[in-house]
Amino acid sequence: MEFFMRHVTRYRIYPSQKVAGRLFNGFARCAFVRNWCLENKVYRDSCLPKLKEEHPELKEVHSKVLQNVVQQIVHNLIALRRLKAKGRKVGKLRKKWVHSMIYEQTGFKLTGNCLWLSKIGELRIELSRPVPGRIKQIVVKHTPAHRWFVAIISETPDTPEPTAGTRAVGIDLNLENFSTDTDGTVFPHPHNVQKAAKRLRRAQRRLSRAVDGSRNRRKQRVRIARIHEQVENRRNDFLHKWSRYYVDHYDYIALEHLNIKPMVESLESKIRGRSKSILDAAWYKARAFIQYKAANAGTYIHILDPAYTTQDCFLCGHREKKDLSQRTHACPVCGYTVPRDLNTAQNILKRASVGWGTPESTLAEIGAATPPIPAVQVPVGEARISRL
Numbered sequence: 001m002e003f004f005m006r007h008v009t010r011y012r013i014y015p016s017q018k019v020a021g022r023l024f025n026g027f028a029r030c031a032f033v034r035n036w037c038l039e040n041k042v043y044r045d046s047c048l049p050k051l052k053e054e055h056p057e058l059k060e061v062h063s064k065v066l067q068n069v070v071q072q073i074v075h076n077l078i079a080l081r082r083l084k085a086k087g088r089k090v091g092k093l094r095k096k097w098v099h100s101m102i103y104e105q106t107g108f109k110l111t112g113n114c115l116w117l118s119k120i121g122e123l124r125i126e127l128s129r130p131v132p133g134r135i136k137q138i139v140v141k142h143t144p145a146h147r148w149f150v151a152i153i154s155e156t157p158d159t160p161e162p163t164a165g166t167r168a169v170g171i172d173l174n175l176e177n178f179s180t181d182t183d184g185t186v187f188p189h190p191h192n193v194q195k196a197a198k199r200l201r202r203a204q205r206r207l208s209r210a211v212d213g214s215r216n217r218r219k220q221r222v223r224i225a226r227i228h229e230q231v232e233n234r235r236n237d238f239l240h241k242w243s244r245y246y247v248d249h250y251d252y253i254a255l256e257h258l259n260i261k262p263m264v265e266s267l268e269s270k271i272r273g274r275s276k277s278i279l280d281a282a283w284y285k286a287r288a289f290i291q292y293k294a295a296n297a298g299t300y301i302h303i304l305d306p307a308y309t310t311q312d313c314f315l316c317g318h319r320e321k322k323d324l325s326q327r328t329h330a331c332p333v334c335g336y337t338v339p340r341d342l343n344t345a346q347n348i349l350k351r352a353s354v355g356w357g358t359p360e361s362t363l364a365e366i367g368a369a370t371p372p373i374p375a376v377q378v379p380v381g382e383a384r385i386s387r388l
C-alpha cells in the first residue's frame, strides 16, 4: 500500500481588477448554492444540474467548485453532529457570505508565477517556495484585510520511518519565556508579535472612537484587519521556526498539556499586560505545529499531565510549592539549584520517558539520551537563539 504525505502551502496572489471581480462573483454564486441547500435541506450535489438550469448564472462557476460547496456543508454537518454527540451545545449551520472557493483535482493549472483557474482566468502568484509533490486542491481566499491568498494542498508519496535516534528533549512552555528545554535552550517571546499586538490595541481604541457608519470607521476596520493578519503571520512564522528547530534537532520530544496550568499564572500575566488567552492560543498552535511536523519526520511526541512538574525537584523528587516570583528552583533537601523553568522541563522529560518504547530498552535509552544534569546554573536567562 502506498502512503501519501499531505502538505499545505500558502501563497499570496495578485488578481487584476477584472479577475478579482470574477472571483467575487464566484463567491456570490457559491454563497447562493450554500444558502439554497441549507434552506431546502438538500445535501447532495446531484441537485446541481437542475439548479443550474433554473439559475443559468451558476454556470459562471467551475462545476467542481460548486460540488465542493455542497460537500462542505455535509462535512460541517457531520462535524456538528459529532460535537453534539459529545454533549456540546451546538447551533445550526447558518446562511452566510462566502470568502473562498475550493478547486479540487480539476480546473486549475500552475505554470511558473501564473495560476490559471477555470472560469476565472490567469492571475499572478508569488511562488515564494516550490509546491511539494502533486497538487490536489487549491483554495482561493479573500481576507478581511483585502488581500488574496491561495492555499495549495499537495501530496508526496513518502512514508515517514519512525526515527531510530535517541536525542530526547523536554520542553516547558511558560510565561517568563516562550519555552525552556532540558538542554537549556530558551526561546524568548517573539518581540515582533508583541509589538504588533500593541499596535492592534491602539487601533482598536481608535475604532471605538470613530463615528458609527462613517467612512473613517470603515477604513479603520480594514486597518485593524491588516494588523490582525500581521500578528497572525508573525506568530505563525515564529511557531513554525520553533517547531522546526525541535523536530530537526531531536528524536523524542516531551511536552505538557496546558489546559490545566495553574490559574495563578493568568493573574501574573494580567499584571504584565500579556493576555493569558492569547498565550494559550499560541501554545496550542505550537503543539499542533510540532505534532504535524513530528508526524512527517517520524519523531516521537509525548504530551503529558503537567501536575507538579513545577513543584517537584528533578533530582530528589522533593515536592514544595513555589511562589510565582521564585524564578530559581533551589531544593531545600538536596540542594539542587537551577532556573525554575529548567527544572520543570527536566521533570517533563523524566516523566515522559517512562512510557517510551519497550520497558527494558526505555530507561537505558533515556539514560543515554538525557542530557547530564548541569551542576551549575546554565545561562537560561540569556537566549541562546536570539534570532532564528
Ligand SMILES: [Zn+2]
Residues within 6 Å of the ligand: 313, 314, 315, 316, 317, 318, 331, 332, 333, 334, 335, 336
Ligand atoms: Zn531535591
